[in-house]
Amino acid sequence: MSFLNKLFGNKKQENQPVNQDEKKELLEQRKEDELAGDTNESEELESTISLESLGDLITFSSGPVGVTTGSAATDFYVYEWFIKETGEVFYVGKGRGNRYKAHHERAYEAEKIREMYDTDVRFVKKGLTEEEAVELESQEMTRILNETNDRLTNRMIPFFTKRGNGYDRSSNTPSFQFETAPTLYVNEIEExxxxxxxxxxxxxxxxxxxxxxxxxxNIDDQVNTIYGGNVEKYLGETKSLLLKNGSKVLKSQYAKSTTAWIYVGDESVTKYNLFQKNALDRIGRKIPTYHLIDVWRFLKDNIDEFPPFPLINELTNLNPTHNRVPLEGIKNLYDVSKGFDEGMPYWQEGDKERKNGNLERAIELFDLARYNGYEAPALYKSYTMAFRKLKDYDNEIAIIDEAIERSQTTDGGVNESFILEIKERREKAILLKKKKEGIN
Incomplete structure (x- = not known):
């Protein structure tokens, strides 16, 4: 885990962009809005932090939430929406013209509050340059989160605030406990x-x-408390018990034959309700929703013999043939942003080739994406799908092993869901390899 994650914790915030693809798209959309004079949805941007080493002293400086577009106008302002009855501020933004009273399409929670309550707007300050407005917007968010109990719906907030925004789990959410299912939670705004x-x-x-x-x-460090850090054990044992019971594990959430959803991590009440609505619309019924730990305990208590957790022997004859450079030969290995910019276009082009059935060409482009420093889970998923289609299980297993290694050392923290997914894929690839080679 990176130094920043150790310092601040790997806090999960609902509805925030969590990967580089989404982040880049939001930044580009924000810039388009501001160039069109349709500013400012501050929840769409990521806060930035810079570290400067001055001898033995490390200082932190928190950058503003917004970005500038280069506008020379001096009629920017910072505004905030609040509930008349209580005076609670629930949104802070910057803009020009009529932005303060316009409908904010992507500020979903703020607009929902405007519909439910009698709200008003006030200006923090007018007659600002764009840079001044960006800076003041962040300062006002910091003031609200440090000096009041108001819950902001802005998705992105400055660093070094005493509280998070309102997307954190409610304080009334029961804490995670070993071998105990969590609840479907609500965040502070929803509560x-x-x-x-x-x-x-x-x-x-x-x-x-x-x-x-x-x-x-939704498998993070907190959720892992439920499994004592060994989620694979509980997942493996549960699947073994289900197979013994004659069950068939499906992959599609809305398959017509789906009989239950089993959560490995946790989930919000809002998303649960949305998924159930989708199920009603698509297959005409709601789906029973269980937690893995409850299913594990139920099966353990109701099946006479508890089968051992299945272990697949490590392969000794793995011989992948490829043109990939070793990890130490990758460009931009320690510059994630540059690696993203230079490598992602190759992955995008390669994935188009993969979907068109040009698998060898797709792999060549994936190799270029990897060489230039692109390391997103999407790249490794594309690799594995291409190798699986080619029945090249040696390369599929090898690239999965690399993905696991890099995911566990990335500065963005461990992506438990991704690791769990590709480890399951690895087990399947090993079984297919053994079947192909006639090994029992």
Whole structure:
């Protein structure tokens, strides 16, 4: 884990962009809006932090949330939306012209509050340059989060505030405990403004385990507390018990034959409700929703013999043939941003080739993306799909091993969901390799 993650923790915030692709898209969209005079949705941008080493002293400086477009205008302002009855500020922004009263399409939570409550707007300051407005916007967010109890709906906030924005789990969310299922949680905004409450996962029924789908996301360091850091053990044992019970594990969340969703991590009440609505629309019914630890315990208590966790022997005859440079030969190895900019176009072009069936050409382009420093999970997923299609299991396993190694050492923190997903894919690739080679 990186120094910054150690310092600040690997806090997960709902509805924030979490990968480089989304981040870049949001930055480009924000710039287009501002050039068109349609500013400013400060929740769309990522805060920046710079570290300067001065001898033995390390100092931190927090950059503003917004970005400038180079406008020379001096009629910018900073505004905030608040609830009349309580005076609570729920959104801070900057803009020009009528921006302060316009509908903010991407500020979903703020607009929802405007519909539910009697709200108003006030200006923090007018007659600003763009740079002054960007700076003041961040200062005002910091003031609100440090000096009041107001819950901001801005998705991105400055560093070094005493509180997070309102997307953190509610303080009433039960803490994670070993071998205990969490609740479907609500964030502070949902609890305070919409009166939503945490919900329990459904009680497990054997009949609903005939064709479950595992939901392998939202697995962070906190959730790992449930599994004592060994989520694979519980997942492996549960799948073994399901197979013994005659169940078939599905992959599609909305498959017509789906009988249950089994969460490995946790989930918000809002997303749970959205998924259930989608299920009603697509397959005409709601889906029983369980947590892995509850299913594990239910099966353990109701099946006579508890099978051992299946272990696949390590391969001794792995001989991948490829043109990939060794890790130490990768350009921009320690510059993620530059690696993203220079490598992603090759991955995008390669994935188009993969989808068109030009697998060898796709792999050549993936190699170029990797060589230039692109290391996103999307690249490794594309690699594995191409190798699987070619039945090149040696290369599939080798690239998965590299993905696991790099994911566990990346500065962005460990992506548990991705690692779990590709480890399952690795097991399948090993079985296919053994079958291809006639090994029992």
């Amino acid at each position: 305070h403004y919409y009166n939503l409450k945490p919900q329990l996962f459904d009680e497990v029924i054997l009949e609903s385990l005939k064709a479950p789908v595992f939901m392998n996301w």
